[in-house]
Amino acid sequence: MLTRVNEHPRRAAVRHLVTTDGMTREDVLRFIHLAEHLRGLPRERLRQRLPGRVIATLFYEPSTRTRLSFESAALKLGANVVGAENAIENSSAKKGEALADVFRIVGAYADAIVVRHHEPYTMAEAARLSPVPIINAGAGWGEHPTQALLDLYTISRELGRIDGLRIAVMGDLKYGRTVHSLLNLLRLFPGVRVTLLHLASLGLPEPLAHRLRADGLELTEASDVAAVLPEVDVVYQTRVQRERLERPEELEGAGRFRIGPEELALLPAHARILHPLPRVDELDAAIDEDPRAAYFRQAENGLYMRMAILDDLLGGDAV
Amino acid sequence: MLTRVNEHPRRAAVRHLVTTDGMTREDVLRFIHLAEHLRGLPRERLRQRLPGRVIATLFYEPSTRTRLSFESAALKLGANVVGAENAIENSSAKKGEALADVFRIVGAYADAIVVRHHEPYTMAEAARLSPVPIINAGAGWGEHPTQALLDLYTISRELGRIDGLRIAVMGDLKYGRTVHSLLNLLRLFPGVRVTLLHLASLGLPEPLAHRLRADGLELTEASDVAAVLPEVDVVYQTRVQRERLERPEELEGAGRFRIGPEELALLPAHARILHPLPRVDELDAAIDEDPRAAYFRQAENGLYMRMAILDDLLGGDAV
Amino acid sequence: MLTRVNEHPRRAAVRHLVTTDGMTREDVLRFIHLAEHLRGLPRERLRQRLPGRVIATLFYEPSTRTRLSFESAALKLGANVVGAENAIENSSAKKGEALADVFRIVGAYADAIVVRHHEPYTMAEAARLSPVPIINAGAGWGEHPTQALLDLYTISRELGRIDGLRIAVMGDLKYGRTVHSLLNLLRLFPGVRVTLLHLASLGLPEPLAHRLRADGLELTEASDVAAVLPEVDVVYQTRVQRERLERPEELEGAGRFRIGPEELALLPAHARILHPLPRVDELDAAIDEDPRAAYFRQAENGLYMRMAILDDLLGGDAV
Numbered sequence: 010m011l012t013r014v015n016e017h018p019r020r021a022a023v024r025h026l027v028t029t030d031g032m033t034r035e036d037v038l039r040f041i042h043l044a045e046h047l048r049g050l051p052r053e054r055l056r057q058r059l060p061g062r063v064i065a066t067l068f069y070e071p072s073t074r075t076r077l078s079f080e081s082a083a084l085k086l087g088a089n090v091v092g093a094e095n096a097i098e099n100s101s102a103k104k105g106e107a108l109a110d111v112f113r114i115v116g117a118y119a120d121a122i123v124v125r126h127h128e129p130y131t132m133a134e135a136a137r138l139s140p141v142p143i144i145n146a147g148a149g150w151g152e153h154p155t156q157a158l159l160d161l162y163t164i165s166r167e168l169g170r171i172d173g174l175r176i177a178v179m180g181d182l183k184y185g186r187t188v189h190s191l192l193n194l195l196r197l198f199p200g201v202r203v204t205l206l207h208l209a210s211l212g213l214p215e216p217l218a219h220r221l222r223a224d225g226l227e228l229t230e231a232s233d234v235a236a237v238l239p240e241v242d243v244v245y246q247t248r249v250q251r252e253r254l255e256r257p258e259e260l261e262g263a264g265r266f267r268i269g270p271e272e273l274a275l276l277p278a279h280a281r282i283l284h285p286l287p288r289v290d291e292l293d294a295a296i297d298e299d300p301r302a303a304y305f306r307q308a309e310n311g312l313y314m315r316m317a318i319l320d321d322l323l324g325g326d327a328v
Numbered sequence: 329m330l331t332r333v334n335e336h337p338r339r340a341a342v343r344h345l346v347t348t349d350g351m352t353r354e355d356v357l358r359f360i361h362l363a364e365h366l367r368g369l370p371r372e373r374l375r376q377r378l379p380g381r382v383i384a385t386l387f388y389e390p391s392t393r394t395r396l397s398f399e400s401a402a403l404k405l406g407a408n409v410v411g412a413e414n415a416i417e418n419s420s421a422k423k424g425e426a427l428a429d430v431f432r433i434v435g436a437y438a439d440a441i442v443v444r445h446h447e448p449y450t451m452a453e454a455a456r457l458s459p460v461p462i463i464n465a466g467a468g469w470g471e472h473p474t475q476a477l478l479d480l481y482t483i484s485r486e487l488g489r490i491d492g493l494r495i496a497v498m499g500d501l502k503y504g505r506t507v508h509s510l511l512n513l514l515r516l517f518p519g520v521r522v523t524l525l526h527l528a529s530l531g532l533p534e535p536l537a538h539r540l541r542a543d544g545l546e547l548t549e550a551s552d553v554a555a556v557l558p559e560v561d562v563v564y565q566t567r568v569q570r571e572r573l574e575r576p577e578e579l580e581g582a583g584r585f586r587i588g589p590e591e592l593a594l595l596p597a598h599a600r601i602l603h604p605l606p607r608v609d610e611l612d613a614a615i616d617e618d619p620r621a622a623y624f625r626q627a628e629n630g631l632y633m634r635m636a637i638l639d640d641l642l643g644g645d646a647v
Numbered sequence: 648m649l650t651r652v653n654e655h656p657r658r659a660a661v662r663h664l665v666t667t668d669g670m671t672r673e674d675v676l677r678f679i680h681l682a683e684h685l686r687g688l689p690r691e692r693l694r695q696r697l698p699g700r701v702i703a704t705l706f707y708e709p710s711t712r713t714r715l716s717f718e719s720a721a722l723k724l725g726a727n728v729v730g731a732e733n734a735i736e737n738s739s740a741k742k743g744e745a746l747a748d749v750f751r752i753v754g755a756y757a758d759a760i761v762v763r764h765h766e767p768y769t770m771a772e773a774a775r776l777s778p779v780p781i782i783n784a785g786a787g788w789g790e791h792p793t794q795a796l797l798d799l800y801t802i803s804r805e806l807g808r809i810d811g812l813r814i815a816v817m818g819d820l821k822y823g824r825t826v827h828s829l830l831n832l833l834r835l836f837p838g839v840r841v842t843l844l845h846l847a848s849l850g851l852p853e854p855l856a857h858r859l860r861a862d863g864l865e866l867t868e869a870s871d872v873a874a875v876l877p878e879v880d881v882v883y884q885t886r887v888q889r890e891r892l893e894r895p896e897e898l899e900g901a902g903r904f905r906i907g908p909e910e911l912a913l914l915p916a917h918a919r920i921l922h923p924l925p926r927v928d929e930l931d932a933a934i935d936e937d938p939r940a941a942y943f944r945q946a947e948n949g950l951y952m953r954m955a956i957l958d959d960l961l962g963g964d965a966v
Contacts, residue, residue, distance in 0.1 A: 052380045061690045063719050067711070073386070073412045074433055081382050081437035084408040089722040093711045094413055094732055107932070110925060114712055117947035118719035287429060294426070309436035371699045392705070392731045393752055400701050400756035403727040413732055605748060613745070628755035 024322055027132040027145040029154045029190045034197040041162045043317035044310070047086075055316075056087035059324050065119035066092035067111070068146070069126040074286070074308070075146055079123045082315035086324075091119060109138050116140040121323055124148075129186075142322040150184040150250070156285050157190035159314035163307040164243055167281045173200035177237050179266050180206075180247030180291060182213040187285040188247055189214075192221055192228075202227040204237050208262055211249065234266060238275040244268065246284045246292055269293035276301060283307050343641050346451040346464040348473045348509045353516040360481045362636035363629070366405075374635075375406035378643050384438035385411035386430070387465070388445040393605070393627075394465055398442045401634035405643075410438060428457050435459040440642055443467075448505075461641040469503040469569070475604050476509035478633035482626040483562055486600045492519035496556050498585050499525075499566030499610055501532045506604040507566055508536060515545040523548045523556050525585060529578040530568065553585060557594040563587065565603045565611055588612035595620060602626050662960055665770040665783040667792045667828045672835040679800045682948070682955035685724075693954075694725035697962050703757035704730035705749070706784070707764040712924070712946075713784055717761045720953035724962075729757065747776050754778040759961055762786075767824075780960040788822040788888070794923050795828035797952035801945040802881055805919045811838035815875050817904050818844075818885030818929055820851040825923040826885060827855060834864040842867045842875050844904060848897040849887065872904060876913040882906065884922045884930055907931035914939060921945050 047055065064083040066076050071094060080090045108131060115122055116139040123144045124135055129151025135143045147153045165171055176195065182188050182205060192213070195201045205213060205228060212218075213228075222228055231237050238244065246268055249260060268282065273296045276282070284292055284304040296302050366374065383402040385395050390413060399409045427450060434441055435458040442463045443454055448470025454462045466472045484490055495514065501507050501524060511532070514520045524532060524547060531537075532547075541547055550556050557563065565587055568579060587601065592615045595601070603611055603623040615621050685693065702721040704714050709732060718728045746769060753760055754777040761782045762773055767789025773781045785791045803809055814833065820826050820843060830851070833839045843851060843866060850856075851866075860866055869875050876882065884906055887898060906920065911934045914920070922930055922942040934940050 056380050061694050061723070063722055065715060065719075073415055074430065077384060077410045077412070077434055077437055080410040081384075084382055084410065085380070090410070091715045091718040091722065091728070093715070096711055107926075109932070111712065113943050114924065114946045115715055117943070118715055118950050286433065288426075294428070305432050305436070308433045312437050375699050392734055393749065396703060396729045396731070396753055396756055399729040400703075403701055403729065404699070409729070605752065607745075607748065613747070624751050624755070627752045631756050 023140065023142060025136040025139075025143045026154055026318055026322065027136045027143055027148075028152050029157055029193040032154075032194065032197070037158065037161055037194055037197060040158050040314065040317050040321065041165055043321060044159075044162050044313040045166075047316045047320065048313045052085075055085050058086040058316075058320050059083070059088040062086075062088040062120040062323055063118065064088050064090050064121050064123065064319065065115050066090060066123045066146075067096050067115065067125070068092070068094060069096045069124070069131075070147065070149075071095045072125055072147065075125065076123075078308075078311045079144075079146060079315050079319075082312055083319055085312075086316055086320060088120075088319070088323075109134060112139040112143070121319065144318060144322070147186060149186065150189075151186050152190045152193075153186040153285075154190045155315060155318055156187045156311075157194050158318070159307065159311040160187070160191050160245070160283060160285070161194060162314050163283060163303060163310045164281070166310065167303050167306070168242060168279070171195075171198045171201065174198075174242045175202045175204070175240060176243040176245060177204045177206055177231075177241045178245045178247075179234070179268075181211045181249040182207045182247075183211045184250035185247045188245070189217060191245065192217070192226065196221055196224045196226040202229070204229045204231050204241065206231055206234055206237060206266060208260070208266070210258075234272060235275055238272055239277065242277075242280050244276065244280065244282045246282060246288075248284075248287065248289055248291055251289075263291070267291050267293065268296065270295050273299060273301065342459065342461060344455040344458075344462045344464075345473055345637055345641065346455045346462055346467075347471050348476055348512040351473075351513065351516070356477065356480055356513055356516060359477050359633065359636050359640065360484055362640060363478075363481050363632040364485075366635045366639065367632045371404075374404050377405040377635075377639050378402070378407040381405075381407040381439040381642055382437065383407050383409050383440050383442065383638065384434050385409060385442045385465075386415050386434065386444070387411070387413060388415045388443070388450075389466065390414045391444055391466065394444065395442075397627075397630045398463075398465060398634050398638075401631055402638055404631075405635055405639060407439075407638070407642075428453060431458040431462070440638065463637060463641070466505060468505065470505050471509045471512075472505040472604075473509045474634060474637055475506045475630075476513050477637070478626065478630040479506070479510050479564070479602060479604070480513060481633050482602060482622060482629045483600070485629065486622050486625070487561060487598070490514075490517045490520065493517075493561040494521045494523070494559060495562040495564060496523045496525055496550075496560045497564045497566075498553070498587075500530045500568040501526045501566075502530045503569035504566045507532070507564070510564065511536070511540055511545065511547075515540055515543045521546040521548070523550050523560065525550055525553055525556060527578065527581055527585070553591060554594060557591060558596065561596070561599055563595065563599065563601045565601060565607075567603075567606065567608055567610055570608075582610075586610050586612065587615065589614050592618060592620065661778065661780060663774040663777075663781045663783075664792055664956055664960060665774045665781055665786075666790050667795055667831040670792075670832065670835070675796065675799055675832055675835060678796050678952065678955050678959065679803055681959060682797075682800050682951040683804075685954045685958065686951045690723075693723050696724040696954075696958050697721070697726040700724075700726040700758040700961055701756065702726050702728050702759050702761060702957065703753050704728060704761045704784075705734045705753065705763070706730070706732060707734045707762070707769075708785065708787075709733045710763055710785065713763065714761075716946075716949045717782075717784060717953050717957075720950055721957055723950075724954055724958060726758075726957070726961075747772060750777040750781070759957065782956060782960070785824060787824065789824050790828045790831075791824040791923075792828045793953060793956055794825045794949075795832050796956065797945065797949040798825070798829050798883070798921060798923070799832060800952050801921060801941060801948045802919070804948065805941050805944070806880060806917070809833075809836045809839065812836075812880045813840045813842070813878060814881040814883060815842045815844055815869075815879045816883045816885075817872070817906075819849045819887040820845045820885075821849045822888035823885045826851070826883070829883065830855070830859055830864065830866075834859055834862045840865040840867070842869050842879065844869055844872055844875060846897065846900055846904070872910060873913055876910060877915065880915070880918050882914065882918065882920045884920060884926075886922075886925065886927055886929055889927075901929070905929050905931065906934065908933050911937060911939065
C-alpha cells in the first residue's frame with residue numbers, strides 16, 4: 010500500500026524524504042490523507058504510533074520553528090527526540106569531521122534523522138550513507154519538501170482541492186527553497202496555473218523553470234501585483250532570503266511585492282494567502298485577522314504533516 | 329476551585345503566569361500547597377499528571393539552571409519538552425522575525441510555552457497572542473514570578489509561615505527581577521516587615537516602592553548590615569546584575585553587602601538565608617553547610633513549584 | 648553483585664563514573680556483559696529499565712555525537728533527558744557562577760548528570776558535590792572512561808577476547824584522553840602488549856607511562872608503522888587534538904601516521920582498526936568498507952555501552 014518515497018539506491022527497505030523529485034500525485038495525496046487522519050486521533054491513540062522510536066534533529070542552520078514543529082510531531086506520536094539546535098557550532102564540525110561520518114554514526118543511534126543544512130547537496134549524500142530515513146528540513150537554496158507538502162495540505166484543506174487552481178507565487182523565487190519544492194509538486198496537479206511575481210534579480214532558476222514547463226506546469230511571468238490578485242485562488246508570498254543575496258542592490262523595488270490591506274482588498278473572497286514564515290515586512294500584520302490570511306493555520310498544519318511524514322517513513326507496518 | 333491567574337483578556341479559558349500583579353494570597357497558597365502535594369507523590373503517580381503534553385521552553389536569554397528546572401518538572405509530570413536553549417542566536421530572530429509570530433506558531437505546536445526574555449514587555453505581548461499558557465521564566469529587569477513563588481514556598485517550608493516575618497532583602501534591588509516579584513507577593517501577607525539593604529545606585533525602582541507602600545507593605549531602608557541581621561527571620565540575598573549595569577562605578581562599595589561567616593554569626597539560630605542563584609561573590613561558600621543556608625534547598629523547591637505551576641495551568645481538570 | 652565504581656567519599660550510596668582509576672577487570676567485564684545483554688532486549692523491555700528517570704547532559708565542550716549517544720541510550724531505557732548543548736555559552740557560567748553550584752543544583756533536578764568539560768579536574772569536584780551519579784563524558788586532555796569501556800566492548804566483540812592481544816595505539820597520545828583511559832583499563836588484562844606510534848612531541852605523558860609500566864602493562868615505543876602493522880591484532884588510531892596543541896610545529900610529520908589502503912594491506916586478516924571518531928585525515932575513507940575497519944561498529948557499540956553504564960549506575964535494584 011505504501012509507495013516508496015526517495016528510496017535508497019542500495020537498501021530497498023530504507024525510505025527517505027530528501028527531494029520532491031520522483032514524488033507522485035499519489036504520494037502527495039497519501040501524505041495529506043494521513044495528516045488529516047492523525048489530526049483526528051485522540052492524544053492517547055497518537056502516542057501509540059511510534060512508541061520508543063528515537064528521532065534525531067540535526068540543524069546546521071538553526072531554525073527554532075521548524076525544529077520545534079518536527080520535534081513536537083515526533084513526541085506527539087510517542088517517539089523521543091535527540092537534537093542539535095546549532096550543529097555547526099556545537100559539534101565536531103569544528104574539528105573538521107566529515108558530515109558523511111555524522112550521518113553514519115547518528116544513524117546508528119536514532120531511528121530517523123531530520124536535517125537542515127545550508128548546502129543543498131548534503132541531502133543526497135546523507136540519504137546515500139544513513140542506515141535510517143533522512144528527512145530534509147530545508148537545504149540551502151535547494152529544496153524544502155516537507156514545507157511543500159504542508160503547503161499543499163493547507164491549500165487542499167482551505168479550498169477543497171488543488172487541481173485547476175490559479176496560484177500567484179511572489180517574492181524571492183531564486184533562493185526560496187520552499188517555492189522550488191512547491192512548484193515541483195504543483196506540477197503533478199492537472200490544470201494548475203502559476204503566475205510568478207518577483208524582482209528581476211530574484212526569478213526562478215532557469216533550469217527549474219524549464220523543467221517545470223517541460224512537465225506541463227503553466228508558468229506565467231507578471232509584474233503588476235494589482236492586476237494579478239483579483240484573478241487568483243491562492244497567493245503564496247515569500248520572504249526575501251537576505252542572508253543568501255550576493256548584492257544588496259538585488260533588493261531595490263521589493264516594496265512593490267508587499268501585501269497589506271490595499272492588496273488584500275483586491276483578492277477574491279474565497280482566496281487564501283499562504284506564507285512559509287518567518288516573514289519580515291512583505292506581509293503586513295494588519296491583515297492577520299482576515300479569514301483569507303491562512304499562514305498561521307498553515308503553520309499549524311505543519312505539525313500534522315510532519316506527523317504524517319514521520320509516521321509514514323517509520324511506522325509503516327503499524328498502520 | 330481554581331482561581332484565574334493572569335487570565336487572557338479575550339480567551340477566558342487560557343491562563344498564563346506572566347506577572348505577579350493581580351495574584352492573590354489564595355493563589356500563592358494554592359501553588360505552595362500543590363507543590364508540597366506533588367513532592368509527596370511516587371514517581372509513577374506523578375507521570376500520570378500531564379501525559380503526552382508538549383511544553384516548549386523558549387530562552388532568549390540562556391539559563392541552564394532555570395531551563396533544566398522547568399524541563400525536569402515537565403518530564404517528571406509525564407509531559408514532553410521541546411526547547412530552544414539559545415533562541416536569540418539559533419532562530420529566525422536573526423532573520424528579523426517578530427516575536428509575536430513565534431508565540432502564535434509555537435502555540436500551535438505546544439500545550440504551554442515557558443519564556444525567558446531580556447525585554448520585560450515581551451511577556452504581556454506573548455500572553456495576548458499565544459493560544460496556550462505562557463509562563464514567564466524571567467523577563468529582563470522586570471519580573472520573575474515563578475522564582476517568587478518558589479521563594480515563598482521555601483520561606484513557608486523553612487519557617488512554617490510567611491505572615492508577620494521580618495525579611496532583609498539585599499543586593500541589587502534595581503535590576504533584580506526576582507526581588508521585584510517577591511516583594512509584590514509579600515505585599516499579600518499581613519505583618520511582613522521588609523528591610524532594604526543596597527548600594528545607593530541599586531535601590532528599588534521608585535514607582536514599585538511607592539506602589540508596595542500604598543498597598544500596605546512595610547518597607548524600611550537601612551545601610552548597616554550588622555545592625556539588621558540580628559533582627560530578621562529571613563535574609564534574601566541577590567547577585568548584582570552586572571550585565572545590566574550602565575556604569576561600572578555603580579558597583580563601588582558592594583563588598584559591604586557580602587554574607588560570610590562573620591555575618592552569619594549575627595543571624596538568629598532560626599533565621600534562613602535565601603538566594604535565587606547563581607551567586608558570584610556576595611555569598612561566601614564557607615557558609616554553605618550551615619543549616620541556616622537554605623539556598624540549595626530553595627533551588628530544589630523550584631522543581632516542585634514549577635511542577636505545581638505546570639500542573640495548575642495545564643492539568644486543572646485532572647486534579 | 649554490583650561492584651562500587653568511583654564511589655563517593657561521603658555518600659556511600661552514590662556511585663559515579665568519572666575515572667578509570669580504581670576500576671577492576673570485573674567492573675569492565677560486568678559493563679561489557681550488561682551492554683551485550685541490553686543489546687538483545689526488545690524495545691519494549693528496554694523501556695522498562697529506567698522509566699521516569701531524568702538524565703541531565705551538561706556539555707561545556709560541545710559534542711553532538713557523544714551527547715546524542717548518551718541521550719539516545721537514556722531514552723531507549725525509558726528515561727527522559729534534559730540537556731545543555733553548549734553549557735559554557737548558554738548558562739550562568741557567563742555570570743561568573745561556580746561550577747560547583749551547578750552540580751549541586753542540577754543534582755536536585757536530575758537522577759544523573761553526564762558532563763563533558765574542557766578542564767580535567769572538574770570531574771572529581773563534580774563527584775564530590777553532586778547528590779546523584781556523575782558520568783564523565785570527556786574531560787579535557789584527561790580521561791574519557793565511557794569511551795574506553797566501549798572500546799574494550801568493541802575489541803571483545805570483534806576478537807572474542809582482550810587478554811593477550813597485541814595492540815598498536817597511534818596518533819596523539821599526549822592530549823588524547825581516550826588513549827589515557829583505554830591504556831589504564833588495558834592494564835587490567837593479562838598479556839596485553841601495546842605498541843605506541845606517535846610524533847615525538849605527542850607521546851604519552853610520562854607519569855602515566857610510568858604508572859602503567861609499574862602496573863605491569865607492556866608498553867613499547869616504535870616509529871615504523873609498516874613494521875608494526877603486520878604484528879598486531881588491533882590498531883587504535885586517534886585524531887591529533889589540534890585544538891589543544893601549543894605550537895603548530897608539533898604536527899610536522901603527522902602524515903607518517905595515516906592509515907589508508909597501503910597500510911591496510913599490511914594488516915593481518917583477523918585484525919581490527921578502531922578509532923574513537925571524529926576523524927580528520929588520519930583514516931582514509933577509502934578503507935571504510937573493509938571488514939577490518941571496525942570504527943562505525945564501535946560507534947554503534949557506544950550506544951549499548953552507554954545504556955549499560957546508565958542502567959548500572961541508576962537501575963541497580965531493578966536488575
